[in-house]
Amino acid sequence: MKFKSVFSDSKTMNFFTGAVIILFTLNIFYGIQLNRLIAVSLGLFISSAVLNYLYERNVAKKLRFEIIDKETRMFKNQNDLLRIRISQDGMMPILAGRLTISAGDDIRFQDDISTGVRQHTITAVTFTVMPKSRTLITIPFSGYSRGVSKIVRSELKIPRIFGFGSIDLEQYGKTDHEIIIYPDRHALHNREMENRMMPGGFTERNALFSDPLMTNGTRGYIPEDSMRDIHWKASAKTGELQTRLYDKMTRVSWLILINLRSENSYAPPGNIETIFEKVAFVTGKAAEAGIPYKIITNMVMLNSRSFFSLEKSTGSLHYRRTLETLARTDTVTYTLHFERLLRHVQMHEEIPTHVIFTGVADDPISQSLSVLEAKGAHVFQLDDYGIIPFESTKTGEARR
């Protein structure tokens, strides 16, 4: 965090400095004799003014604020601490400094003072740091809603030691610290996921490779066959070399398509947060089962003009990225019609064994999904009831 000064010189100090200058001017040009006490007092005051000036100029020069955890990940309603290390590498102490921080309202500071301020949570902490030393301040907060919260504004008030009032500084530039609040995981209780979507029962129609552990028969050896494919026991039985024949590689993969538009408008559907929570649950199950999956939304990245997506992968790191992707998905941004996304999938995406889509399927969407079915994908709909098999042959009304 970097700060720049917003000078707010004390009016009282300015008044007294002015008075001292006048007295000295009178003394020099008109020979007014000052009594000793006043002279000493003025001397002290001048010293104080000089020290005040030096303090004001130098106190923040070598003052550094560092947020220790560059990234914090949490679920809604979980608590954590924002830890800030304050280092004073200069020679000026700060006594009872006050740091005020504003962050996006996806989190709530424990001592929130943001009354009436929209979309921000604000807190203030007091600290003291001596010359050539450092101190650590901790600010408790909790996750409030799905999203990514950043520190958007900070102010620092340093009380003057040799004068009145305070020195005010403001944050400039952005911090690289983020607090990522994952969506909750909304459990689905229907059995489709256990019975029809897990590895075991589905053969990829487009598999290029055979599974060397799935022998389904033998045939006579021909010279091009690899020696490792010879079935020695069958060869012994028949008296001639036999080569194994294998089944196609079976591997389940999911493609999750999230529709951020409601049926008849550009706005997100009312249940979009629940949808995110269900996707978070479903992808957790996939991560546990080692199923690779990809997510695509119909939100458009304006810089790359591509759909906001998460590439296909598996494992715990992928699950963390999934939750981060869901946290970063902005529901009030530029979206394209879901049908466009489906066309993109038909033309450019590898067709997985399972396609899971969210939102309402009107007839054009249903027709596009039937193309994916024809290419070998099993299509499921994730709605309020959970995951249900999608039947593209039904009309829109019948589906409702």
Next chain:
Amino acid sequence: MDIQEKLGHFKDEMGKVIIGKEKVIELIFVSLLQKGHILFESVPGTGKTMLSKSVARAIGGTFTRIQFTPDILPSDITGLNIYNPKTQEFELRKGPVDTDILLADEINRATPRTQSALLEVMEEKQVTIDGVRIPVDEPFIVLATQNPIESRQGTFDLPEAQMDRFLMKIDLGYPSREEEKLMLDTHGAQNALDGVRPVFSKDEIIELQSRLSSVEVNDAVQEYALDIIHSSRNHEHVDTGVSPRGTIALLQAAKGIALIRGRHYVTPDDIKYIAPFVISHRLVLNIEGMALTEADAVAFDIINSAEVPVEYGVLRDEV
């Protein structure tokens, strides 16, 4: 035979190929002392395979390498009986596990079923082919490499039982700027791997291994190790904690550290030093743990939260 002198020679030989990484070389030496298998995990291009080959050369003995691919078969690892039509009998063709040092390169590219072919030989030093048990020579040590990179297409996570059989998981990480500069200066001057000479004979390794049993572990230190292991099983982000095999591995590895530091007793510092390498790959995180953190961070949290004993009593050789 002085153990530190041997370690020095080992470092010198390894240093001909691997620049820096002194700590990693020490950990490898500790693993060798107890015939422990090592899993090297690091991003591509950080020298995992080169390091493993250098270790194999420095140890002497026989060395084989398996490049794991998705279509590799269990019999490609363990060996198989092939039918000889002339004699009308089956003949055993031994697999690459019949060696002293086995380099399992990119082990996570094979399917879990194939990876599991190593389970028996890693733990019991034998393979079973068509119901016949065939022992492998001592010391049988597996040096495996895997790459944790995000593009995980065509890779498979190692099963937990397999992970548990690795004594340590070592992340090589990137070299420092100075090390990389030195690497640029020396790279390509000669085939460095050819210059690596064997440091131990097989008998010497077995002799060094026998010294581990002379290292003492105080009750308080043992309790400290048990505190770490047990808290791994109760951590909020852990689904399956460290196994009893992991407990033995932790104590044994700490003994190895004590030995190479010239002591005949284990201190809590030895446990604390070695624990991250021994326990992190044995932790299976729960879904919340997967979402919020990583196994390495959980391991550090577990180790740092265990209370370190401060009174050890007096050991005999210090009197």
